[in-house]
Amino acid sequence: MNDMLLQVEPLIPALRRYARALVRNHATADDLVQDCLERAVSRWHQRREGDARPWLFTILHNLAVNQFRQAKTRGQHVTIEETSESDLGEDAVQERKLMYQDVLNKLARLPEDQRAVLLLVAVEDLSYADAAKVLNIPVGTVMSRLSRARERLQQEIEGTANPPSANVVPLRSLK
């Protein structure tokens, strides 16, 4: 138990950040994290050796995906919260606050799978291999998805993005 506390507890803030950035709803995100922690506690003994980080992110990610799926089949939408100023740093100057809010709103326009990979890699610092484990996809797919996510977010930022229905042509060349 102590071992679990030592390994899991320091990761809770990051799990929270990932959940909130992914589902964009404060309460839903914290519910997911709570669910994730309960599962982690009850399945700690089943964990395969190694770093607890990808393991926890995998549990959380799968819960979030189920949540998206259920919301879709029930025809419900998780209410997306616009980022409120209180979510941002207290001492940031107004202009910066607006900039942060803006990039998060733009991130929200990315498809779920692109958002997930960008958050795991660029914000949560998971290695490409760990991100592949969490998303249950090959590393090559992580790379192409990451590339599409960055291109798409750039288009959103530059205001050149097509409506969400149009696919972004990946500029990634084949290895």
Place this chain on the structure above:
Amino acid sequence: MSQRPITEDDLHAYVDRVLEPERQVEVASYLEAHPDVAKRVTAFSDQRDLLRTALAPIADEPLPAELNLSRIIENRRRRRSPAWWAVAAMLLVSIGGISGWIARGSMEVPSSGLAALAQEAAYSYNVYAPDRVRPVEIRASDSAQLVQWASNRLHQPVKVPDLATAGYRLMGGRVVATSHGPAAMFMYDDDHGERLVVLTRPMATDQGAPMTPQRSGDVAGFAWADGGMGYSLVGQSPTEALRPIANEVRRQARTI
């Protein structure tokens, strides 16, 4: 010096700062010579910085009580061994003798039927599923040997269900002891390391019984009986997620 060509993946790894130092230098000099690519890479780096700064405050927020891990562990312990159980046990001890012995019956595990079978499956799960070293006696690669062993001990033809369509691989199995004689236990896991146990043995009572949900602590699943053989599928997934898998086990068992 011959240099490997710069790939898109290198550019992303450059942005994410995960390149080997030598490669980092190579990419940097490539970018110097290719301002268009450099512009894109700078834009990606800016995105990364912006996202990290914008999201950083979330990780600095104080954790609400529901996300306090010590509390979650404590709640779980309390749920598993509720206080009334301790009180009841103390009462039994203090009253002692005959009355305690009689009361004991009501707390015992179900002694027959599907509930007993499911309980036995849960015991097997609790003992073998957490075992990292030797969860199974005979591995899936020797499944013919496993089938032979189980069939001999159960005096019944036993078949190992194939749960590949549900995303579960056979890890292997063993013959386990129950209060109703030997049973065959098969263990499965999926890509996330989730394990499932299927337990089967001949039934004395409930020789044919419809599938019913069962729960024992953290472990839940289904039990049913067909033609004198009882089956139970248990795991730690949500019960409803196990239902289609239990249906599949039942379908395959019927074709023996």
